[in-house]
Amino acid sequence: MNEPILSVQNLCKHYGHATVVNDLSFHIAPGECLGVIGPNGAGKTTTIRMCLGLTVPDSGSVTAFGLPMPASALAIKAQLGVVSQMDTLDPDFSCAENLLVYGRYFGMQDAQIRARIPSLLEFASLTAKANAKPGELSGGMKRRLSLARALVNNPRLLLLDEPTTGLDPQARHLMWERLQLLLQQGKSILLTTHFMDEAERLCHRLLVVDHGKKIAEGAPRDLIKQYLEPEVVEVFGNGAQTLVDAPLKTLATRVEVSGETVFFYTSDAAPLMAALAAHTQLRTLHRPANLEDLFLKLTGRQIREEA
């Protein structure tokens, strides 16, 4: 009964000498939201393409709804909803027409699709824009139309590749709210994102990938507990760098420097904060450890060449 809805086994993909996906395995349980986080070029999009049968893996297998990919690609896609990184909306069609035309690709009858269009537009908060073309929509509206389009066939599993990249906070929060709603309806979601708050808010489980390899997996809170000290003190300002070798560093379990900022990781920040009070020229920020710390710890702080 609790058979995974999507199961990826030992997936590998090379382009020339570059290994893009390296022995990646994961699964999604029914009703679960799995987040895949990783720097640009970590292999997230390639993995989604392999799940869709659009890219052929060098080795490994993808199974969805108990069916093998790519042999049963069409049967799998019939139950799948996809929002890709780039919008592929038809610029010549209105919002309603975009939904109608896309539903036809699933072999749905026009009457059947037309019956769904009002509720899909309402879900996307686009009822007033039913006759507007994508060119007249804001970035957030376009993404929501893409999401509504992915729901036209009432899919069991959604593959969302950075659905909120480039959106303003209001649009992002509305998108989160909608995705929460879908999870409550029992849909399963595979989500890639660069936003750690998004991953923490939506995902039951996270997969951290880098260089195509899985480097950590677990519930967001568990991962933070497993890899990080609970508290962080960020120190910046004139002379912050000199603290790295100062005696007060023994008050932290771990010290990291990034640019002008020094990061102290500790299980109890009180003694450290007291010691820092003497350095009036410094500015400090005391906060609990979060996913971003975890992400940077696991994947490093350097800017990637491909980024």
Next chain:
Amino acid sequence: MKTEAIHTDNTRAAGQNSTSIWRTPQLSMRWWPVFRRNWLVWKKLAIPSLVGNIAEPLMWLVAFGYGMGALVGQITVDGVQVPYILFLASGSICMSAMQAASFEALYSAFSRMHVQKTWDGIMNAPVTLDDIVLAEMLWAAFKALFTVTAILGVMLALGISYSPKLLLAWPVLLGVGITFSCLALIFNALAKGYDFFTYYFTLFLTPMMFLSGIFFPLEQLPEVVRVISNWLPLTNAVALVRPLFMDQWPTEWLRPVVVLSAYAMLGFWLALALTRKRFRG
């Protein structure tokens, strides 16, 4: 259970072979919603598109047909004397089918494939690339048929030909549209940008217009050029269509049909293989 096992084996075998770009086309009726998509876009722009498609061929016809026609007078085709305008009209309608199909399968298909990423969106639904390419091919052929129909209407109004065999010319011109959309899709698959298509038009289609007996009889050409001309798709299209305009049956119909079909089938196969290669990420 046993049949199910065999079925699974078959799909597995198909899956294993599925990496070659040269595998046989796997076509299904799923091309139809893709064709309908293009139809719906075109319906919104049909009138300006119609003007663009038929204005130029008609200008050629009027300027050359009546202007040159007055100088040339009658022309002999297969021993029959015909007015130059009839000679020209029967050839230029093949040229129009060629250009309409080529334009749609190059510029418009490229917009959908590369610029708008429409094909990527469609492939996230249960529609294969093979069916998308088939839909684009048939769509470009349909556009050619539409253009040709409009021009035929004007030719009838001008009284250039009243041959009842024009009814047969109509499906033949659809075939010409299919052949040229298959060929154009090869170059669509190879294109990095719109500029690439200029080569196809100036190096392939334009020379072919002058070597296919549209403006003057093939007999005017040197022997060597005639040998090449005999294998050009446009020459074979004209060989089928011109007699029908003259209310005659083509003296030779099998060879042109085979040549055009061969161009269409090999062209489609090559176009599909190259498109698969393009999309194989």
